[in-house]
Amino acid sequence: PPPAALPSLRTSASFPRSPSQLPLFSKPSSIAGARLSARSTPSINPRCDAVSQGNETPPKPISSTPSPLELLKSSAANRYTKEKSSIIAIGLNIHTAPVEIREKLAIPEAQWPQVITELCALNHIEEAAVLSTCNRMEIYVVALSQHRGVKEVTEWMSKTSGVPVHELCKHQILLYNKDATKHLFEVAAGLDSLVLGEGQILAQVKQVVKAGQGVAGFDRKISGLFKQAISVGKRVRSETNISSGSVSVSSAAVELGLMKLSESSYVDAGVLVIGAGKMGKLVIKHLVAKGCKKMVVVNRTEEKVNAIRNELRDVEVVYRPLSEMLECAAAADVIFTSTASKSPLFTKENVHMLPPISQGERRRLFIDICVPRNVEPSVSDLDNALLYNVDDLQEVVVANKEDRLQKAREAQAIILEELNKFEAWIDSLETVPTIKKFRAYVERIRASELDKCLSKMGNDISKEQKEAIYALSMGIVNKLLHGPMQHLRCDGNDNRCLNEVLENMRALNRMYDLETEISVMEEKIRVKMGRSQK
Template sequence: MAVASGSAASFAAFKSGLRCNASVSYPPGRISVRPGKTAGLGAVRCSVGSDDLAKAELRASSVSALELLKTSAADRYTKERSSIIVIGLSFHTAPVEVREKLAIPEANWPQAIVELCALNHIEEAAVLSTCNRMEIYVVALSQHRGVKEVTEWMSKTSGVSVSEICQHRFTLYNEDATRHLFEVSSGLDSLVLGEGQILAQVRQVVKTGQGVPGFDRKISGLFKHAITVGKRVRTETNISAGSVSVSSAAVELALLKLAESSYATVRPLVIGAGKMGKLVIKHLVAKGSTKIVVVNRSEERVAAIRKELKDVEIIYKPLSEMLACTAEADVVFTSTASENSLFLKEHVEALPPVSQEIGGLRLFIDISVPRNVGPCVSDLETVRVYNVDDLKEVVAANKEDRLRKAMEAQGIIAEELKQFKSWKDSLETVPTIKKLRAYAERIRASELDKCLSKMGDGISKKQKAALYDLSMGIVNKLLHGPIQHLRCDENENRTLNETLENMHALNRIFDLETDTSLLEEKIRAKVKQSQP
C-alpha cells in the first residue's frame, strides 16, 4: 500500500478507513478484501447484504489500513537513518541580492528552529545567517523529503521562488555537511580566508539555540564540536595571523578607490556601531583616521568604543541626523541589521558633491546583508556603491600564505571528523543502552523485593543496604560487557556495522524493539503536530 509522504491528511484518512487502495466484496457469510483498481489512492467499494456486515467490514478495513500504514512507515524509515543535512546559500553560490532576501535576523533564529522542526521530516535544526551565507542545518528522517520541506519553508518565509532558491542553493549530507561546518568555523570557507568573526557567529548559534525545542543533541553537538575545531585550527596553524576581516577589507577597498588620498584627509562616516561597525572604526583608526562620525540608534555602544579608542575623536549622531552627516562625508560605511534600505536614490541625489581632491565621488561601502544602500543608488554618476561581494578584489592579494595554512587546517579537520563521527554513531545505540538498563533494573528490583519479603521484618537497614549493593553490583557487572560492545569508540577495533549488529542482536534477545518503537514515536509525533 502506498502512502503519500508527509501528509497528515493522508494519515488521518487512512486512520479512519476512508482511503484504502482496495475494493471490497462480501459473499454471503464471510468478509474478504481483494485488490482492485480505484481512482486516486483508492476508494472502498461495498457490496453487502446487511448494514451490520458493512459496518463490521469498514471497521476491519480501517484497522487493516492503519496496520499497513504502520508497517510501510516503519519500513520506509528503517531503511534510511536520520541524516545531518545543510541547505544553504553563500557568496560562492549566490549574489548578495539573492542572499539578502533569504537572510534571517539573529533575533528570529529561535522561531525559525521551531518552525523547521514542525516540518514532517525534520527532527532538529539550526540557522547560521551572516553577511556571506545563510545556511540551515537539520537532522532529517529522510534526505529527499527533508531537503524538499526545508526549501519550501525557505521560499515561504522569504518570498523567493523554490526554482530560484534551487538555482543558488547547495546541499550537503552527513560527513560532507559536518566537514563544511568545520571549514566554516575554521575560516576556510570565508570570503576572507582565516577571518575570526565567523567563529564568534558559530558560537552565537549555540548561545541562541540553548533551550529552544529542536536545537537538540545532534545539532547542538555538531555546532559545539565545530567551535572546538575552529579554535584548534586557529591555535595550531595561526591561519588568522595577519589576515583581514570583512570590516578591514571594506576599509582597504575604500582606500583603493580613493584618488591618492589617505584617511588623514578623508571624512569617514560609519553607520551602525555593532560588531562589524566597531571593527570598521578600529581599522579606520589603524589607517590614520583621527576623526570619525558614527550614526547609531543609541549612544551607549559608541560611548564604549570611544573609551576604548581614547586618542581618536569619535562623534556620535542619532539616526535622525544620518542624511545630514552623509552630506558632510566622503566615505560612508554601512553595517546595520536594518531589513530595509537606509539610502534610496532620491536621498543620495540631493546630497552636495564631495571635493575633487578625493576624486569627486562619494563612496558607499555597504557590508550589510540585507543591504543598507538601495541598488538604485548605483545609477547616480556622483557616487560609487560597493557591497560585500566586491571585497574579493582586496582579499585576493592576501591569500597565498593563508592557503598554505589552510592545507594544515584540513589535516586537523580530518582528525576531528573521525571523533565527531564516533560520537554521533554512538547516539544510535543510546536508546538500546537505556532500554537494556531499564530491563535489567526491573528484574533486579523485583527479585530484590522477593528476597526481602522472604527474609521477614527482622532484617536490619544495614543488611538491606548490603543486599541492594549486591544486586546492583551483579547487574552492573553483567551489563558491562554488552554495553561496552554498544559504544562506538575510535580506540576500539569494532566497526560501526559491528556495533549496530550488536545493538540489533540485543534488541532481539531481550525483546527491546528499540528502533521500531522510536520510529513509530517519531512518525506519530510528527503526524500529530501537523493535524489541526
C-alpha cells in the same frame, strides 16, 4: 555527554559507507538494515531535490477511533524505521549566491529562536539551527527523512523569502551528515569565509548556541554539533595562527576604500560610518589603524558611539542622529554602511541630489557591507557615485590569501580529527536505547528472581542477610552485563569497532526482542505531536 567530552571516540576513515541518498520521491529501501545505512555522498552545489515534481499525497484519515498517535504511527512507521535520522546543511552562501539573492533570505538574530520553532513544526524535522550572516544563510537540521526534510526546508525557505524554489536550487548548498558536519567545522574555523581565517564568524557560531538555549528543537544532536564546531574554531585559531595577519570583512572594506581613494589616505578624506553595531565598530577601528583621525558616525542612539569614543581617545568621533544622515553624506568623501536596516538607507534619488565632493571631480565612494544592502544597487548607475558591496571585496581578499593557504591545510588535519570524534559520538547514540532497554530487561529478571528467593526464605532472615543477597544479585548482573555493554561502546582503537558495535546492537535487539527501533520511532512521533499541539 557533549561530543567534546569524548576525546577517545573515533570512527575509522575506512569504515564502509554505502550510498543512501534517495531522489525526492523515490520509495525508501525495504531492506531492514537501511535505517543503519551509511551517510550519503555530498552535493556541494547540487540540483535541488525539492524541485517541483508533484506533491506527495498525504495519508487518508482513518474513520475509526484510534488515537492521533496511533494514526501517525501507522502512516509513519515504515519511513521512520527504515531511514536513519540525517544531519542536513541547506542554504546559500557567498560562494554560491549573489548578494541580491542572499539578502532576501537573511534572518535577523532576534528571529533565530522563532525560526527553529517553525522548522521543527515541519513534519520531518526533529532539530534545527540557523546561521545567518552577511556572507551566508545556512540552516542545519536533524531530519527524520532525508529527502522529505530537504523538500520541507526548501519550501519553507521559498515561502519565507519569496524566492521561487527553482531559483533557490540554482544557488543552494545541500550537504548530508559527515559532509554537513565538516562544512560547519570549516565555517567555524574561517576556512569557508570570504576572508580566509576571519574571526568574526566564530563569534556568530557561538551566538547560534546562545540563541538556541532553551528553545525546543535546539536539542542534543544540533547543539552538540555547534558546540563541537566552536571547539574546532578555537583549536584551529590557536594551533595554526590562521587569523594572524588576516583581514575581516570590515578590514577588507577599509582596505578597499583605501585602494579607491585617489590620495590613498584617510587622513584628509571626509569619512562617514553609518551604524555603530558590531560591524560598524570594527570598521571604525580599522579606519583608525589606517590613519584616520576624524570621522562622523551616524547611529540611532549616541550610547554605542560614546562607548567607541572611550576606547579610541586619540580619535575624533563625531556623533550625528539618523535624521541628519543625508546632510552628513553631503560632506563625506567615503561612506561605509553597516546597519541592520531591511530597506535601503540611500536611494538613487537622494544620492543623485548630493552635491559634488569637495576634492575635484572625483565620485563619492559608497562601501556597503550589509545584507540586506543599505545602498540601492541602482546608485552605481550615477555619475557622481561609486558603489561596492560585500561581493566586491574579493579584490582585497585575493591579495591577502596566499600566505594563509598553508595554515588552512594544517587546519584541515585538525578538522578531520574533530570530525571523527563527533561522528563517533553521533554513532554511539544509536546504541543508547538498546543499552537502556537491555539493562531494564535484565533488571526486571534480577528483581523478580530476588523476590522469589526472599519469599521462599520466609521472615526469619535478618536485614544484613537480605542486603547480602541483594548485593549478590547485583554483582552477578553487573558482571554478566559487563561484556555486552563493552561491545556496545566504541573506544576508537579498532578500525572495525563501529561496524561491530552496530551489529552487536542489532543482535541484542533480535535475541531479546527489545524492539528498540519501534520505541525510538514512537518517541520521535510523540515529540513531533507534542510540538504541533503547542
